[in-house]
Amino acid sequence: MKSITLQMFTCCLFASAILFVACNRQSNKKVQGYAPIYSADNNIQMLPAKAYIMPGKIMTLGSLTFQIDYGSGVHVIESADMANAKKTGFISVPAITEMHMQNGVLFVDNGRDLVSIRLGNALENFQVLDRITNFFPDKGMSLPSGSGVYFECVDSTKGVITGWEKKELINPSCRTI
Amino acid sequence: MKNVLIGSLVFIVVVTAIACTKGFDTSSTSSTAVASVGSTARFAISKNRLYALGKADIGIVDIADPQNLSIVTRQNLREGLETIYPFGDALFIGTTTGVYGYNISNPNLLSAPSFISHLTACDPVVADSKNIYLTLRAGTRCNNNINLLQHYTYTMQGSNAVQMKYVTQVNMNSPRGLALNGQNLFVCDIPSGIKVFNFTANGSPNYIKTQPLDGYECYDMIPVGNKLIVQHDKGLSFCDVTDPVNNFMVLKTIE
Numbered sequence: 487m488k489s490i491t492l493q494m495f496t497c498c499l500f501a502s503a504i505l506f507v508a509c510n511r512q513s514n515k516k517v518q519g520y521a522p523i524y525s526a527d528n529n530i531q532m533l534p535a536k537a538y539i540m541p542g543k544i545m546t547l548g549s550l551t552f553q554i555d556y557g558s559g560v561h562v563i564e565s566a567d568m569a570n571a572k573k574t575g576f577i578s579v580p581a582i583t584e585m586h587m588q589n590g591v592l593f594v595d596n597g598r599d600l601v602s603i604r605l606g607n608a609l610e611n612f613q614v615l616d617r618i619t620n621f622f623p624d625k626g627m628s629l630p631s632g633s634g635v636y637f638e639c640v641d642s643t644k645g646v647i648t649g650w651e652k653k654e655l656i657n658p659s660c661r662t663i
Numbered sequence: 664m665k666n667v668l669i670g671s672l673v674f675i676v677v678v679t680a681i682a683c684t685k686g687f688d689t690s691s692t693s694s695t696a697v698a699s700v701g702s703t704a705r706f707a708i709s710k711n712r713l714y715a716l717g718k719a720d721i722g723i724v725d726i727a728d729p730q731n732l733s734i735v736t737r738q739n740l741r742e743g744l745e746t747i748y749p750f751g752d753a754l755f756i757g758t759t760t761g762v763y764g765y766n767i768s769n770p771n772l773l774s775a776p777s778f779i780s781h782l783t784a785c786d787p788v789v790a791d792s793k794n795i796y797l798t799l800r801a802g803t804r805c806n807n808n809i810n811l812l813q814h815y816t817y818t819m820q821g822s823n824a825v826q827m828k829y830v831t832q833v834n835m836n837s838p839r840g841l842a843l844n845g846q847n848l849f850v851c852d853i854p855s856g857i858k859v860f861n862f863t864a865n866g867s868p869n870y871i872k873t874q875p876l877d878g879y880e881c882y883d884m885i886p887v888g889n890k891l892i893v894q895h896d897k898g899l900s901f902c903d904v905t906d907p908v909n910n911f912m913v914l915k916t917i918e
Binding site: 538541542543544545546547548551552553563565568569570571572573583584585586587588589590591593595600602604615616617618621622623624625 | 695696697698699700701703704705706707708711713715717718719722724726729730731732734883885887890892894895896897898899901903914915917918
């Protein structure tokens with residue numbers, strides 16, 4: 487019985503998908519745009535090196551250079567020998583826009599919070615040290631910059647927007663003026 | 664008895680040491696290493712304080728103990744804060760309508776405000792001990808049709824206000840961040856690349872050449888001795904600018 491229900495459901499879903507596609511065949515266009523990042527996400531962690539999505543501001547201290555990827559985190563680049571510099575890791579910091587560093591401690595905005603992070607020499611020494619919540623109370627009120635830019639419409643039930651990330655959008659109905 | 668004496672002595676020495684550390688600023692000692700950031704930064708660090716721009720205010724945070732961040736103060740400024748750049752006891756804040764100069768000889772407070780207005784535009788700022796260089800760019804957010812590099816001079820004594828004075832300006836196409844390394848001034852200008860300047864006797868920028876950047880859009884730079892780290896639309900590039908006129912060398916691009 488359960489299986490039949492499931493099959494019916496799948497069938498209906500399939501049918502409605504076809505209908506949906508049919509209805510939108512003319513205007514089902516994919517465009518590059520931006521999707522909002524909501525404030526609930528505060529998961530900071532050290533990850534392996536990854537490709538740039540939206541490269542942003544830079545910073546250097548000693549043998550390391552850092553580059554923000556807007557809204558998602560910080561690329562760590564070993565640059566003691568600049569001619570052979572290479573990415574060595576990525577610190578995920580949702581909704582990041584700014585960073586600074588003193589004595590091996592990274593300071594970032596993580597959404598509306600200000601956070602201090604000790605990097606340490608080894609991965610296992612990576613540690614979130616402190617967090618001041620809501621330090622940037624007015625952050626993220628603006629839309630993506632530029633005019634005529636497509637973005638995923640804001641769903642205020644998901645929280646407050648703290649940043650924007652690049653995303654392929656299908657028939658977006660929101661666009662900056 | 665002897666042990667107690669030694670114990671007390673050690674205790675006194677330790678307490679004194681702690682008291683001294685608290686009483687004196689330790690940021691000028693070699694043990695404090697502060698990162699270099701670009702001219703478009705909105706965070707600055709000076710004397711164990713983090714200065715963070717908000718939309719219309721600045722937050723000052725004591726970061727001496729990074730496990731226990733404490734907000735020193737929050738000062739209301741005005742709308743349109745863009746960038747922040749400290750030099751010694753002077754702190755400059757670029758806004759969409761002009762440049763703020765502050766005295767931060769007391770790091771817990773932005774004091775003795777002065778303001779010099781320019782046309783409405785986006786404006787990253789860099790400074791040395793007597794010059795301020797900034798770029799003004801037209802843009803949707805910044806509502807104007809001007810693209811300039813401007814030079815100001817300034818003086819600041821003790822706890823007095825920064826005295827700023829306009830000197831000159833140079834036309835640009837669509838300028839972004841800028842970097843100063845003692846010998847040269849570098850300015851990102853889209854789409855041509857990096858404009859290289861040296862200086863006239865009074866510190867004004869003197870245009871030498873434009874360095875193309877392999878089609879990348881240059882957004883900002885950090886000078887590191889005779890090297891330049893360039894932030895662009897695809898990632899970053901490390902450059903050697905020992906002889907930027909004859910041999911502007913891209914050492915490595917990460918994209």
